[in-house]
Amino acid sequence: MENRVRNSKNEPGGKGPFAVLSRWLKLEGVLDDTLPARFTPYALFITVMGIIYIGNRHFSDRTIRKIDNMEAEVEDLRADFTTLKSEYMFASKQSEVARKVKKIGLQETRIPPYKIVVNEDDYKR
Template structure:
């Protein structure tokens, strides 16, 4: 650093000079004390601030602001019109009950209607079945005089042995079925009853001890009529039925 700079004097050097004489202080009279001010009246305590609730908008708050009904309650209108309100509530309850009863009755009517339709359909089906059965039985009763029996079972199964089959012999053999067997049995029973009746009329004094023996089932009592010569057209069909 440079040493030729001026340094500040920290301590004033003492000198042999006379000191300056300071004059004595003059006592200043003290002012009279002022009276203390009158105390101020105490202020009323402020109410504690309530914590603010976050404002939430809703339909009910808006409705409350728009419709002010405080005046109605102050005048006592609800108490004055209480009988009318109760009467209206009674009518409302009667309407609700009547609607509920009508709905239940309608459902029960629809249910009965469906059941009636089902029963009507069953009746129609059964009546048609009975009508068909009665017609069939009537036809069977009418053709019974000709010796025809109603077909109630499929024809017999005929087993043909292997080898050559003479078609002429097959034409001569009568075609036996369950219906024809039943017809032969009925004719045999009728013949046996007729013979027994003739025997009783011829020998009226003698007691009938036993009836005439029944005719065998597999033998035709009434000899069949000679078959007419069939045409060539119906021969293949008859052969197919036999097979």
């Protein structure tokens, strides 16, 4: 009959949900000093590695989002650059410049440019 007496250390008594859960999971051995003391360094190492892994994953996700945003911004800036470049090229054509300066009274010359020749004697005074 001594074998049937419950020991409070080894087996929890009662019919409550926690007692049933404790009997089902058999947590008594885990809470002894022998098991955790032996595996504590490994458990801490795995915990630290897990935290580093999670942090690295968040960092890489954030970096990927930043890269995607930057690529979209670069594409927008490239489109703006192309548009502005084509407008500048159109506005700097000789016919467009002549049309714009005609409004302020300037006219395009019909005489070709000529070269001014200076003699060496005139240059050295």
